[in-house]
Structures are given as C-alpha cells and as structure tokens.
Amino acid sequence: MAHFTKATSVKDWFNQRLAIEKVEKVMMSEYWIPKNINFLWAMGMVLVITFAMLLVSGIFLLMYYVPTVDGAFDSVNYTIMREVDFGWLWRHVHGVAASVVFLIIYIHMFTGIYYGSYKKGREMIWISGMLLFVAFSAEAFSGYMLPWGQMSYWAGMVITNLFAGGSLHADGLVEWIRGDYVPAQAFLGRFFMLHVLLIPLAIIGLIALHFGALRIPHVNNQDGEEIDFDEEAKKYLDGKKAESKVMRFANDFMAKDLMVVGVFLVFFFYLVFYNYGFAMDPVNFDPADGLSTPAHIYPEWYFLWSYEILRPFNIDLGLVLFAFAQVIFVLLPFLDRSPNSVPANRRGLFGIWFWVMIVNLIVLTAMGKLPPEGIFSTIGLVSAILFVVQWLALPFITKLEKKV
Amino acid sequence: MENNSRRGFMGKAFGAVAGIGAVGSLYAMKKSWDPLPSVKAAGFTTLDMSIYEEAVMVTEKWRGKPIFVLKQSAEMLKKAKENPRDIERLVEVDGSHYMMCIGLCTHLGCIPAFRQDKNDFKCACHGGEFDASGMVQLVPPPRGFDIPPFRIDGTKLVLGEVGPEWQAMKDNGITL
Numbered sequence: 001m002a003h004f005t006k007a008t009s010v011k012d013w014f015n016q017r018l019a020i021e022k023v024e025k026v027m028m029s030e031y032w033i034p035k036n037i038n039f040l041w042a043m044g045m046v047l048v049i050t051f052a053m054l055l056v057s058g059i060f061l062l063m064y065y066v067p068t069v070d071g072a073f074d075s076v077n078y079t080i081m082r083e084v085d086f087g088w089l090w091r092h093v094h095g096v097a098a099s100v101v102f103l104i105i106y107i108h109m110f111t112g113i114y115y116g117s118y119k120k121g122r123e124m125i126w127i128s129g130m131l132l133f134v135a136f137s138a139e140a141f142s143g144y145m146l147p148w149g150q151m152s153y154w155a156g157m158v159i160t161n162l163f164a165g166g167s168l169h170a171d172g173l174v175e176w177i178r179g180d181y182v183p184a185q186a187f188l189g190r191f192f193m194l195h196v197l198l199i200p201l202a203i204i205g206l207i208a209l210h211f212g213a214l215r216i217p218h219v220n221n222q223d224g225e226e227i228d229f230d231e232e233a234k235k236y237l238d239g240k241k242a243e244s245k246v247m248r249f250a251n252d253f254m255a256k257d258l259m260v261v262g263v264f265l266v267f268f269f270y271l272v273f274y275n276y277g278f279a280m281d282p283v284n285f286d287p288a289d290g291l292s293t294p295a296h297i298y299p300e301w302y303f304l305w306s307y308e309i310l311r312p313f314n315i316d317l318g319l320v321l322f323a324f325a326q327v328i329f330v331l332l333p334f335l336d337r338s339p340n341s342v343p344a345n346r347r348g349l350f351g352i353w354f355w356v357m358i359v360n361l362i363v364l365t366a367m368g369k370l371p372p373e374g375i376f377s378t379i380g381l382v383s384a385i386l387f388v389v390q391w392l393a394l395p396f397i398t399k400l401e402k403k404v
Numbered sequence: 405m406e407n408n409s410r411r412g413f414m415g416k417a418f419g420a421v422a423g424i425g426a427v428g429s430l431y432a433m434k435k436s437w438d439p440l441p442s443v444k445a446a447g448f449t450t451l452d453m454s455i456y457e458e459a460v461m462v463t464e465k466w467r468g469k470p471i472f473v474l475k476q477s478a479e480m481l482k483k484a485k486e487n488p489r490d491i492e493r494l495v496e497v498d499g500s501h502y503m504m505c506i507g508l509c510t511h512l513g514c515i516p517a518f519r520q521d522k523n524d525f526k527c528a529c530h531g532g533e534f535d536a537s538g539m540v541q542l543v544p545p546p547r548g549f550d551i552p553p554f555r556i557d558g559t560k561l562v563l564g565e566v567g568p569e570w571q572a573m574k575d576n577g578i579t580l
Contacts, residue, residue: 154514158529161513167546169580176434180443182468190437291463291470293515297529311530315511315546372531 028250032233034221035247041219042260043108049261050101050268051203057094058196060087065146067192069185072148073287089272095279096271098140102302104264105133113332114354116341117220123333124213128206130330135203140300142195148188149284154297156183156191166316182290224342296371304368305361309388311372312381321388328391335391338398346404349397353390360386448564450557451504453497461518463507466552466563470507470515472525472538475500480523480536490537492578493548495569498559505538505549505579551579 007013014020033041064084066075080087109129112118118126141159145152160177164170179186218229227245235244247253271278278301283294299307310322328335340347344354360383367380449466456462456475464471476484476494481501484490494501509516509527516527516534524541525534533542538549555567573579 158512158514175439176437179437179439180468181439181447184443184468186440186443290468291465291515293517293528295517295528297514311544314543318544371528377531 028254029248030233031249032229032236032246033219033249033253034225034227035245036221036223036225037219038222039256039260040107040111042257043104043111045254045257046104046261046264047101047108048207049265050097050104051207053093053268054097054101055200057090057097060090061094062196067146067189069148069188069288072146072188076147077285092272092276092279094143096268096276098143099279099300099302100268100271101136102140102300105136106302109133109329110358112220114344115220115222116224116336116343116347118333119336119341120226121217122213122220125210125217126333127330128210128213132203132206132210133329134326135199135206137303139195139199139203140302142191142199144300145183145188145191146195147284148288149281150286150288150292150294151281151284151297153183153288153290154293155299156187158297160187162319162322166319183288220341222343224340298369301365301369304366305364308364308368308380309384311368312377312384321384324388324391335394336398337395338401340401340404342404347401350401353394353397356386357390360390448562451561451563452559453500453502453561454559456502459523461520466506469552471552471563472503472505472507472518472549474503474518474536476503476536483535484537487539489548490535490539492573492576493537493539493551495551495554495556495561497556497561503536503538504554504561505551507549509545510540510547510550511545547580 004016007016011020061080064075064079064087066072066079076091080091084090112126112129141155145156156178160174160183163177164174175181178184179190218227221227225245229246232244232246235241236246236248241247281300286294298304306322306325309325310318312318313321336350338347338350344351363379363383364387367376367383370376372380447467449464449471451464451471451473453473456473458475459477459480460475462473464473474480481494484494484501493503493505495504496502507515509529509532511527511530511532514527514529516525516532518525523536525538527533527545530544531542532540532545534545534549535541538551540546540548551570551573552563553566554570555562555565556569570579
C-alpha cells in the first residue's frame with residue numbers, strides 16, 4: 001500500500017515512511033531475553049562497544065598514518081604520538097582495545113561452551129561467532145604490521161612463511177602474498193588495505209549474521225532450559241511480568257547490559273591511561289630491520305596458545321596441528337554428540353573436559369611466552385598433545401553421556 | 405510456458421556473461437597481487453670473496469634477505485670434511501672454502517644468531533640450530549640454510565645468477 005496521509009507528528013511522518021515503531025518493537029522492546037541469566041550474557045554488548053571504540057580510534061589514526069615503509073614508523077611514533085593533540089589517546093585506545101577485545105571474545109566463547117549455547121538450533125550462532133574470531137584474528141595481525149617496527153616485520157615474515165606449507169615449499173605463494181621476496185612496500189600496502197577496509201567490512205557483515213542467527217533460537221539461559229518464547233512473551237505483554245520467564249531486550253535487559261559495560265569501561269580506561277604498556281611491545285619501538293631478528297619473537301598473548309601448538313614439532317607436523325587448532329573449535333557443535341545442552345558441571349565427563357581445556361589453554365599460553373628451552377619445551381609439548389587428544393576424545397566422551 | 409523458457413534462457417545468458425566476467429576479474433585480482441617487475445628485476449648482488457677473513461661471520465644482503473658469509477678456518481674445514489653433508493655445502497672460490505647461504509631459518513624465516521664461541525647458529529624463535537657449514541643440527545628447521553643461486557666469476561660471486569656449481573648443488577639436493 002503506498003497510501004500516505006498528512007502526518008500528525010514528526011514521528012508519524014517517519015512511521016509512514018520507515019515503520020519506525022514496528023522496527024523498534026522487532027529490534028528492541030519485543031525482542032525477548034530470558035530472565036535466568038548472569039553478567040556473562042553481557043559480553044556481546046561489551047564486544048559491540050569495544051568494536052565501536054576500535055572503529056572510532058581507528059578513524060582518527062587513519063588521518064595521520066602513512067602506509068609506506070619509510071613513513072609508517074615515524075607517522076605512528078612521531079606524528080601521532082608527539083604532534084597530534086590527543087593522538088596518544090587514539091593509539092592507546094586502539095592498542096588496548098585490540099588486546100582486550102580478545103579477552104572478552106575468549107570469555108564470550110567459553111561462556112557459550114560452558115552453557116551449551118552452540119547446540120539445539122544455536123549452531124549458526126556458534127559458527128558465525130567462530131568466523132568472527134577468525135576475522136578478528138586477521139584484523140589484529142594486519143593491524144600489527146602497520147607501525148612497521150621490528151615485531152611488525154618479523155611477525156609478518158614468520159606468519160606469511162606459514163603459507164609455504166612446510167615441505168610443500170610453496171615459496172611462490174608466499175611471495176605472491178607478500179608481493180616481494182620479503183615483507184616490503186607491496187606487503188605493507190596490501191595489509192594496510194586489508195586492515196582498514198576489507199576485513200572490517202567482513203567483520204561488520206559477520207556481526208549482522210551473528211545477530212541474525214540469534215533471532216530464531218534466542219539467547220540461551222543459565223539452565224539450558226527450552227523456553228517457549230511466544231508463550232512467555234504473551235504473559236509479559238498481558239501484564240504478568242513476574243510470572244513470565246522473559247523480559248524485553250530494551251530497556252529491561254539493556255539496563256543490566258549497560259551496567260556491565262560501565263564496569264568494563266572503568267577497567268578499560270584504567271588500562272588505557274595507566275597500564276597500556278602490555279599492549280605495546282617494546283621491541284616494536286625499533287624500526288623494522290630485515291637484517292636483524294629480535295632475540296625472541298612471540299605473538300601477542302591471544303595467539304600464544306596456538307603458536308605453542310606449532311612450536312614443539314617439526315615443521316610439517318607443527319603446521320598440521322596448528323591448522324587443526326585453528327579450525328577445530330568451529331566444529332564443536334558437531335563433535336559434541338550429547339543431547340544435553342545444560343551447564344558443563346551437570347554433564348559429568350564433559351565438565352572435566354571443559355575445565356581441563358581451560359587450564360591447558362592457559363598453560364599453552366604461558367609456555368608460548370617463555371623461551372623454548374628445557375622444561376618449558378617439555379611442558380609445551382605435553383600440553384600441545386593433550387589439546388589434540390582432548391578434541392579427538394570429545395565425540396566419544398559426549399556419546400557416553402547420559403541424558404539429564 | 406513460453407515465458408518460462410525465455411526467462412530460463414535469459415538467466416543462462418546472464419550466468420554465462422557473469423561467469424566469464426567473474427573468471428576474468430579473479431585473474432586480474434590474482435595478477436595485481438603478484439610481485440612487481442621492478443621488484444623482480446632488482447635481484448642481483450655481487451660479492452668480492454677475497455675481502456672476507458677466516459672465522460668471521462659477515463651478513464650481506466640479497467633481495468632484501470640476509471646472506472651469511474663465513475670463510476672457513478682450518479679447524480672448521482677439518483670438522484666439515486668429517487661429514488659429507490657439510491663439506492658439499494661449502495662454496496670453493498680461489499682455493500678457500502666459504503659457507504654462503506640465505507641467513508633465514510628454514511623453519512619460519514627468522515635470522516639465527518652466530519655464536520662465536522661455538523661456531524654455530526642458534527635461532528631464538530623456535531630453538532633451531534645450524535653448524536658452521538649451515539647444516540641443521542636441531543629441529544624444528546627441516547633442512548640446512550638454503551643457498552642462493554650464484555655464479556663464480558674469478559674471486560667474485562654473482563648472486564641471483566645460476567652457475568654450474570650451484571646447479572650441481574641443486575641437482576644433488578643440497579639446496580632447494
């Protein structure tokens with residue numbers, strides 16, 4: 001129907017053209033969230049806010065950053081840090097947020113694993129979420145290249161060499177990715193493009209998919225209870241709010257969400273103002289030099305666990321296991337053969353599997369940071385093997401699980 | 405019915421045009437990521453081998469990569485002769501033996517450090533070790549240092565050109 005009447009108000013004018021009331025209901029006031037949740041359910045909103053801060057700080061950095069091998073280092077460390085008013089703020093917000101966003105992603109992921117929020121119709125939420133993890137990893141790596149310091153250069157060298165595929169010696173592929181024999185201008189230019197345009201576009205698209213995937217199965221709850229959202233929503237709208245198991249996304253749930261976001265932001269800006277050093281590797285304050293490798297090359301903390309899986313083995317086996325570690329989380333909904341979607345502590349063996357996985361990832365992270373010598377190499381090797389064994393065992397231990 | 409087949413034809417015709425366009429665009433995109441001709445052309449370096457001193461590790465540069473040059477001392481040469489995999493890696497110019505190879509760890513491309521006291525190379529990234537002839541001693545690196553293409557020209561080496569000595573090394577599987 002394209003029949004328009006004289007608008008009675010500004011709201012009515014928009015309503016006739018954009019159906020804003022309907023949109024508001026669908027997106028906010030009649031988007032239903034279970035009541036039986038805790039602060040861990042706010043991590044999605046924390047991630048949205050962190051991504052927004054990355055975007056805004058990135059826009060300001062982009063105005064002064066120079067994507068050339070001769071200009072990049074000074075544009076970051078001199079122009080942005082010394083000349084641009086509040087340039088340090090954008091850089092430290094960007095650097096700290098890039099690190100903290102992974103902490104929240106990991107919490108978000110393991111909340112999903114613990115509460116079984118990846119099964120019974122929620123598989124696409126999990127898969128789109130893991131694709132977001134991959135996109136964020138690519139975004140973090142490409143961004144790490146841009147200051148063109150020693151760690152940028154050598155991380156670029158090491159990671160692009162992974163694409164040679166070990167004994168496959170696909171050196172042509174590596175040179176194609178770099179556009180040169182070593183990371184140089186072509187390399188910096190293309191990673192700059194990926195970081196500021198192509199990957200952010202992919203991330204925004206994936207966020208839309210992730211939210212869309214939530215729409216039909218809805219958010220899980222603390223007991224993994226299957227809720228009839230239509231029925232509970234009806235109760236709520238009929239005025240039986242206390243009896244209903246659900247509440248409105250806005251403003252009910254948003255009020256709680258933003259409370260958690262507030263606490264997070266206090267912590268976040270404490271880091272930005274007083275403790276940003278952890279996100280700024282001192283080695284990266286030396287300009288890139290292709291003729292001298294830093295004494296220790298290690299990735300940022302959020303990649304350490306998978307790096308440690310690569311490290312103890314010869315290159316081919318290391319690459320295979322590294323690739324395994326990268327993709328295996330995506331397959332979780334299909335490797336978990338149990339019909340239960342309740343918290344891990346009520347699932348017997350799976351509860352043990354979950355906590356061993358968390359502890360093992362922390363051990364791998366710690367070993368990845370330490371030099372590959374003596375006892376650390378051995379612990380790293382055992383942990384890496386345990387990681388693989390745990391995933392291979394998952395279908396069997398969940399198959400044995402009794403229905404709760 | 406007639407309309408359906410006409411739509412079907414139009415759909416297929418569009419699919420064909422779009423398909424050709426997609427393949428063409430992918431080809432152009434792939435080629436746009438290739439190394440530029442200027443990058444490929446700047447690939448030759450000449451080393452004067454007479455200036456190096458025994459047992460002193462010197463780093464040169466070729467195609468942006470570090471080139472390790474280590475003139476073998478009598479002691480090193482004696483040790484290398486004990487192991488055929490070692491001695492055949494050395495380049496002989498004007499009666500002297502040199503280790504001359506790309507100074508990047510064959511694992512993931514870090515630059516190993518030369519340890520003067522042990523006359524060997526240690527890669528700090530993942531713990532790989534190489535001896536004075538560039539042969540791998542400790543994993544994860546899968547093989548010794550790669551030797552860049554070279555041609556012997558009197559007392560000089562031209563890196564980037566394939567000479568018979570290098571071709572022999574490649575054919576014998578000493579380098580890639």
